[in-house]
Amino acid sequence: MTVQPVPPPKAPDDLAGLMLRVQDGDRLAFAALVRALEGSGLRLADRTLGGDRAAAEDVVQVALTRLWTMADRFDAARGSVGGWYRRIIVNLCLDRQRAKRPMVAIEDAHDLASHAPDPEAAAIAGDTRARLAAAMARLNERQRAAIQMFHGEGLSMAEIAEVMETTPKAVEGLLGRARMELKTMLAEEAMSE
Template sequence: MSDDALVALFANGDERAARVLTARLGPKAYSVALRVLGNRAEAEDAAQEAMLRLWRMAPDWRPGEAQVSTWLYRVVMNLCLDRKRHGKRAGAVPLDAVPDPADPGPGAAERMQDGARTDALQAALLTLPERQRQAVVLRHIEELSNPEIAGIMEISVEAVESLTARGKRTLAAALAGRQAELGYDNG
């Protein structure tokens, strides 16, 4: 079922539609907020606020004018920028190691390596200028298309391409000296 249809069902009182749409879009909203803010608690707050705004505007949603996910990404980005602008962020904090499945998952060494890579990427992302970080997160982590990103960031596709290219170069330079440390030996 499409996101538009789920929003319409929720607007008509179907709570199951809200659960389905939250399960579908909530993790993506959180992921974007986490990458932009670098703080789990702040990211959770931003993602929850974005979902609440989606539910509040559901009765007024006009299918076909925009994708629900694009609208939600834009709201998440605005909330993140507002939080940064108004100093609601306690400061850049490295990500904790992402917990892996306990059963057939990787061992402790692999989990530590993955955590170090995640932390290194997050630290490098936080050094990027804000617009570059947004573009890189949406393109290379969330895997959105350049036209989708242009709509979310309200810029041209060419500007998205420029921001992501500069961001990738900066990230590559920041992480280049850490390849061996992060387990990317070429030998």
């Protein structure tokens, strides 16, 4: 007995007929269905996935496999074979795109929060900076310069000593006195409020 290949369908009704035969396990009807749907499915997947041809080919392969393995779920009363196939393609594409998005476990959600201070903390920090700047302005020039170079620019005591033409021990003294004066000024200001 010679088996004749099934010609590709010419009309949507032919697709429904092929699908009925696929539901009965007819491999030749499935091959004809693949030939009829493969090209349009590939174009749809390619466009949906933004031109990722390899991903589109994977999606079409899975969709065609589902047509075969889930053939018994097809109901002609609910729509056409082409519509069902396109829905499978689009759903697979959306699943693939969702899978690309990084998923964050709820316990890791704190990592997504902004690290910027809340408005109250920002206001307090701004106020503190303003008070410190005002107190710094009241220091003598050498103390202010030493504090700025050490804390502001990160210079070592030896580097500051070189810039100020003094010794590292003298810089240490300047820094100590400057910190003590700043602390006193800020405490007095806080008490006066």
